[in-house]
Amino acid sequence: MLEPALVTLTTDFGEGSSYTAALKGAILSVNPAARILDLTHRIPPQDLAAAAYFLRETLPYFPAGSIHVIVVDPGVGSDRALLCVAWRGQFLLVPDNGCWTGLHSLAADQPVVVRLTDRKYWSSEVSSTFHGRDILAPVAGHLSLGVRPELLGPVTKDWQRLTLPQPVVTANEVRGEVIRIDSFGNLITNISAVALDVFRCVTLAGHSIGRWVQTYDDAEPGAVVALIGSSGLLEIAVVNGSAASALGIGVGAVVCVSKPGAP
Amino acid sequence: MLEPALVTLTTDFGEGSSYTAALKGAILSVNPAARILDLTHRIPPQDLAAAAYFLRETLPYFPAGSIHVIVVDPGVGSDRALLCVAWRGQFLLVPDNGCWTGLHSLAADQPVVVRLTDRKYWSSEVSSTFHGRDILAPVAGHLSLGVRPELLGPVTKDWQRLTLPQPVVTANEVRGEVIRIDSFGNLITNISAVALDVFRCVTLAGHSIGRWVQTYDDAEPGAVVALIGSSGLLEIAVVNGSAASALGIGVGAVVCVSKPGAP
């Protein structure tokens, strides 16, 4: 466990929400020494795929011992379970909706998953609509004090998986989609560099992308370029501009990469 | 006092403001070991009622020893006082504009209030327009180092109270209003669950709300529902949607809950 314990927050509450502040208070009420770190509060409301992409892109950078509270919870108040997932020495506290199952190398890492059932580690009062504050936050506080995950409830092999759109690879083409738009307007796709050895011609929503570059600075301002971004994924960018605005493209747009010379 | 000391920030500066960054620096210049935690910077500019609701909803979750710097200060530079309020073992540093007086159980808790007058705990230079940075932040730093509140200035019984709109309860009806819209578009009212034992029929801005539920998941997507939210207040929500957008409702809209069968 990190000293003093590190507890991060990932939610769809929006910036500056009183829900986030209450979550922080509820963690600190159990462990007043916890170090709390905001990861994001900008997951679009109840968007499990966006949460999955965010966690996959960020959690691999965190050290063992980190505790991550993840509150994207469209099913709050239903009978969906809440989980503690031990993954690469980190701990995720998360509703059982699959949003954590997009993490890289999941199978190889063999996560240990516990269902949160022991109410001793919860708030004395549990609302119907805010299990983040009333269950996940106090459990994070107890974990950060050294409580072993096994005490929180029974180990389970039964949890929800999220199916994220996968690129389709054929002999002549890799066909994927835009999965995220960053604040610069860069279009991040689900096509990984690994799939692109001999594939080169990029089309986005039917339009051909002129140029491959190594970095955003490799072409003249305004040029529409394709590159491998910092997560190892194909990205479409406009140099010194916003590809999303310039091309009018949103999440879900189809991206194809074909072999040179392929029909 | 928490170790290391916890100092939270609540302001109307907006996200990413240089004012917030300067506030953090000014706290750390006095106590370089302070743990600083953002609560919100999204109080609407100079909106004392919004600050009051925010503090009421979040501070009860924080542990004793927490120090809260609150900078919503339309009267900065005037002769309004600045206060240190000791409340349930927590400390609030706040302009004397009443925004803290909405805290639950205020009377029962008997807050001890000190006027900040001893310049020894302030910055050496005090601007006319940013007392948060020049007075509240350094005072927070000193408090977090263990300076007793009594040293900051004289105890006072004379402070501003904020009058928040209260629901009107009659034999047949409770009449309140929407006080906050969260980032999901849920409409939070000032009508507490306690007032609702036998009252059931909800109207919002004249329209009848069809259904009471326990949680957001209890009705089909798109349904307009009434429920008791996580703060114990009546809420109007649209399942998997935004009630604010769907109904075109803003803060201040009238909400009535009447007895079944009442005229």
Next chain:
Amino acid sequence: MLEPALVTLTTDFGEGSSYTAALKGAILSVNPAARILDLTHRIPPQDLAAAAYFLRETLPYFPAGSIHVIVVDPGVGSDRALLCVAWRGQFLLVPDNGCWTGLHSLAADQPVVVRLTDRKYWSSEVSSTFHGRDILAPVAGHLSLGVRPELLGPVTKDWQRLTLPQPVVTANEVRGEVIRIDSFGNLITNISAVALDVFRCVTLAGHSIGRWVQTYDDAEPGAVVALIGSSGLLEIAVVNGSAASALGIGVGAVVCVSKPGAP
């Protein structure tokens, strides 16, 4: 060095970006005990002047030993250098694009600047498009663990300077411009109080500003006023309102202050 080490973040990534979260993880992977503090993620994309103004307004408030990671990096992936700047006992980790050179009293402070060249302190894999995560963040982690700046690379006297617009002072007039709009809509100019001893008549984009005040509360709501703000700079404000909206003014608008009676 502060204990536990303080590492702040200033970026143009926008709120809640996965890039920011990865940056935090990359720092903590090197020093799991680091205290991380967000300064801002709202620098407009790639806007070096805005970054310069932000740093100048905030870093002077921070204590010696603070480590500041600054990622506003339009030239990422090019051969621009990355720097560690020792300034007043604080450390800035920043691309060599001049955005830090607007800090007050630069010459007097004699910053010591090191080019980051020793890959031992970088991530083992360095992407082409995110040197913040792959170089600056791990270097911040090592610095926060006590690595001396001299170990990071060679000292250099050769770095980029940013030319910020300076007010033009003549016998009858000081002519400057709006450099920043805060979240209240106040228009902050580059004209410092020092230049204004005998100058009084303010015009903004050709319109005369009626009144000088000490603080925002010194005139009736709606009045357009000039004052010296909390950074010692001339500001145009609308009492209880937004000058930016009321006057339709943006960054770059010309502001003149003339001697009373000057033609």
